[in-house]
Amino acid sequence: MDKDEKHHYNQRILEKTILLPWYVEEFISNKRRKLSPTTLLNYCYDYIIFFDWITSEGIFDGQRKDIPLNILETLTILEVESFLSHLEFNLQNSKLTVNRKLSSLKSLFDYLQNKAETKELKPYILRNIMAKMELNAVKEDQNTTAIRIGGKILRGSDDFEKFREFVANDYGIINKDKKKIYNFHQFNRERDTAIISLILGSGLRLSEVAGADLRDIDTQKGHIRVIRKGNKEQYVYFSDTALFDLQQYFNIREAKYKVDKDNKALFIAAAIGPKSKNRRLTGRAIEKLVEKYVKAFGKPTITVHTLRHSFATRYHQENNDVPKLRDQLGHSSVQTTMIYTHLNDLEMREAVNKTDN
Numbered sequence: 001m002d003k004d005e006k007h008h009y010n011q012r013i014l015e016k017t018i019l020l021p022w023y024v025e026e027f028i029s030n031k032r033r034k035l036s037p038t039t040l041l042n043y044c045y046d047y048i049i050f051f052d053w054i055t056s057e058g059i060f061d062g063q064r065k066d067i068p069l070n071i072l073e074t075l076t077i078l079e080v081e082s083f084l085s086h087l088e089f090n091l092q093n094s095k096l097t098v099n100r101k102l103s104s105l106k107s108l109f110d111y112l113q114n115k116a117e118t119k120e121l122k123p124y125i126l127r128n129i130m131a132k133m134e135l136n137a138v139k140e141d142q143n144t145t146a147i148r149i150g151g152k153i154l155r156g157s158d159d160f161e162k163f164r165e166f167v168a169n170d171y172g173i174i175n176k177d178k179k180k181i182y183n184f185h186q187f188n189r190e191r192d193t194a195i196i197s198l199i200l201g202s203g204l205r206l207s208e209v210a211g212a213d214l215r216d217i218d219t220q221k222g223h224i225r226v227i228r229k230g231n232k233e234q235y236v237y238f239s240d241t242a243l244f245d246l247q248q249y250f251n252i253r254e255a256k257y258k259v260d261k262d263n264k265a266l267f268i269a270a271a272i273g274p275k276s277k278n279r280r281l282t283g284r285a286i287e288k289l290v291e292k293y294v295k296a297f298g299k300p301t302i303t304v305h306t307l308r309h310s311f312a313t314r315y316h317q318e319n320n321d322v323p324k325l326r327d328q329l330g331h332s333s334v335q336t337t338m339i340y341t342h343l344n345d346l347e348m349r350e351a352v353n354k355t356d357n
Helices: 003-017 022-031 037-056 069-073 077-090 095-114 142-150 156-174 179-200 206-210 240-257 283-297 304-319 322-329 339-354
Strands: 223-228 232-237
Touching (some): 022 095, 037 077, 037 095, 069 095, 077 095, 156 179, 156 240, 156 304, 179 206, 179 240, 179 283, 179 304, 206 223, 206 283, 232 322, 283 304
Antiparallel strands (some): 223 232
16 A cells, blocks of 8 residues: 555544544554554444444434443443344344454454553453454355355456456447447556456455555566565566566556656556546555456456456466465465365366266
8 A cells, every 4th residue: 555545544534533432533543553544444434333323222312422431331232232233134234244343343342441541540441341242153164165256256268368358358349339438448448457467367465456566566577576464575476468468558557647757556547637646546446447347247246356266266276286376375374275175176076067967
């Protein structure tokens, strides 16, 4: 994440924290050095939902920002269970999403009980209801995960090339009568193709693609420098197809996007309006462009992350080298990488079953 994007997120965090009680603002400030801006912004959204629920249920009669600490200290298990049910059934959150929001609250309450101190050196709260709440049991075994992922990925070189060709050319062809859409595609087609090829040809995470700078690419060695989880620097190889598409993008990058000399971002967003400046293409913008193409391609369940899964599945199928795949994907545990062996087991089963026909 570059300075401009960090500044953007920090501004949004400030806008949200002034809507929350003072102790939440203090907690967010305390976590700035330790957590990413995107995580902190998600915390803010989670806390707004929680404190709004407190006022809507009549637990506190007043404004969200004015909710005092003693209200948190006197919440009951039944009340918190009611809130979690509200998330799942009224807001239609998945169990995984409920877990994430509960984890956000656990982090806040832990700070208030075990880290924050009054002038008298006493904790802000003595009773921590969130410490008693258990996360939903939603962990899948690897075979179940493989089955779930299996229907949402591109398989084999044919699927890869068809989707790449669709992004590069066919999307424009099917929208040739829609002038605005067609022109927008023609303007961004090299950039968008390079993004798709890079993910399908390397298995990079969304944040790694969005955060990449031009200087991170080495076209001679065919690799890209990325900062992975835990702030680890790594050089990740990408395919020859990705290299070709990146070079096509490099050929038009400066002329089309009128890139400022101090803008080092690899992927650039088109300027909107005569006074607008070019800027780094954000992770959300990359998600949206992928959503646009996969929907038109007829596979709306595909996401940036399942493109990463697609690369990993194909890599394992062709190389059968789990340790190297683990390094390529940046997994901290080899057990995570083993999911792709299960995906191949499923494909083998399907192939065997076809012999009965």
